[in-house]
Amino acid sequence: MIEYELKGPLSQEQTRSRLTLSLKENKFPQAVIIDGLPGVGKKALAMELAKALTCTDSTQRPCGHCFYCKMVEDPGAVKQWLIPLESKEAKAKSASEVKEGSTAKTVDDYTQFYLEKLKENPYSINYLSKAAEISVDLVRSLKGRFGLKNNEIRCVIIAEADTMNESASNALLKILEEVPSNTYFILTTHSKEHLLQTIRSRCLSVHLNTLSSKEVKAIASQYTPEGISKEVLGLSLGSVGRAIYFAEILPKIQDLALEFLKESWLQNHSNLFFSLESADFKEASNAILFLELLGFLVNDLIRYISESPIRLSSLTLAFVEDLATLPSLEALSVALEAIHEASFKISTRRTGPLMVLQALSISIFDGYR
Ligand SMILES: [Zn+2]
Structure with missing residues (x-):
């Protein structure tokens, strides 16, 4: 009798026991999301x-x-993964096409580069560039991995499966329609609804809950020398990856967030424009997380005025102390809406992140004035 035990935090125990049971009963599905x-x-x-x-x-x-077991930990085990790549990386040659002695980087080299980052910190929310996607060529490369007809069990983890474009999705669907024996696919995604319904219906779907503050703090602290402050914990929303991200980035962007709200409220735009330009908002994801921080701050100000407990205490109090007159509740709810709209604009990639932020700084309290 083989015993199975999957390690992980208590908040996610239910999901793990469901999976453990199907392992024990030898009924583990060949494709899982x-x-x-x-x-x-x-x-x-x-x-x-x-x-x-x-x-x-x-x-x-x-x-x-x-x-x-050791192979799963090894960043060199590139055949166990399908990782989104930028298009120029995905178009690189495969290892078998490269002549001996060539220094040209292969698809495997790029995959290994990201796997190294991932295995250092599997919770990372920014180990890939935003332009990375799972192309049809990457999905087709899976087929070559199943040539060997032996008893070895093969398992491929498809990371950020929602980055598959349409042709990649269709190619994966074909593979899932006839999964080779002894082969398992594990897809991970933060938005299941972006996957084809036909792919979803071929997989067992499991949801992973957010973690308790205590668990976030315990796990995230292993990856951050700075430690996890109360503010960072508030911003984490139960995600270790977010906690690690904000622990690193909050000291760098909190002053800018305060300046953003203050100067927008006082309508001093020129200095703020300059500060925004010097900050790093080339990546849309950075700008979206900055807007999240702004949203948290505005929410906290609403809580402060309505005498509810605040989450970013030191930041929010710094803002309150800095201003002679605070924006009213009405102005703050208008601002909150404007922040959500800006975040949507950036995520749909119609306008560059910096331009959206600059426009927001002018218009954030507009609906109110
Ligand atoms: Zn083992």
């Missing part, structure tokens, strides 16, 4: 599953020390 907020540990769980499925220990799986 793990979905949940960015940074809650979908890839960490996928790696636990990959170990459990491929482990060769006769009593306890994953054992953590057999060849197959």
Whole structure:
């Protein structure tokens, strides 16, 4: 009798026991989708599953020390993963096409580069560039991995499966329609609804819950020398990846967020424009997370005025102390709406992030004035 145990935080126990049961009963589905907020540990769980499925220990799986368990930890095991790449990276040659002695980077080299980052921190929410996607060529490369007809169990983790474009999705669907025996696919995504319905219907779907503050703090602290402050914990929304991101970035952007609200409120735009230009908002994701911080601050000000408990205490109080007159509740709710709109504009990529932020600084309190 083989025992299975998947490691992970208590808040996600229910999902793990469901998976453990199907492993024990030898009924594990050949394709699984793990979905949940960015940074809650979908890839960490996928790696636990990959170990459990491929482990060769006769009593306890994953054992953590057999060849197959170790392989899951190895960034060089590129065949176990499908990772989104930028289009020029995905168009690079495959390892078999490169002549001996060539220094040209292959698709495997690029994949390994991202896997190194991922295995250092499987909770990271910014290990890829935003332009990365799973192309049809990457999906087709899966086929070549299943040539060997032996008893070895193969498991492929498809990270950020929602970045598959249409032709990639259709190519994956074809593979899922006839999954080779001894082969398992684990898809991870933060938005299941972006996957084809026909793909979803071929997979078992499991959802990964957000974590308790205590769990976020305990896990995120292992990856951040700065430690996890109360403010960072508030911004994390139960996601370890968000906590790690904000622990690093908050000291760099909190002053800008305060300046943004203050100067917009006082209508001093020229200095603010300059500060925004010097900050790094080339990546849309950075700008969206900055807007989230602004939204948190505005929400906190609303709470402060209505005498509810605030979440970003030091930041919010700094803002309150800095201004002679605070924006009214009405002005703040108008601002909140404008922030959401700006975030939407950036995510749909119609306008560049910097331009959206500059326009927002002029118009954030407009509906009110
Ligand atoms: Zn093992």
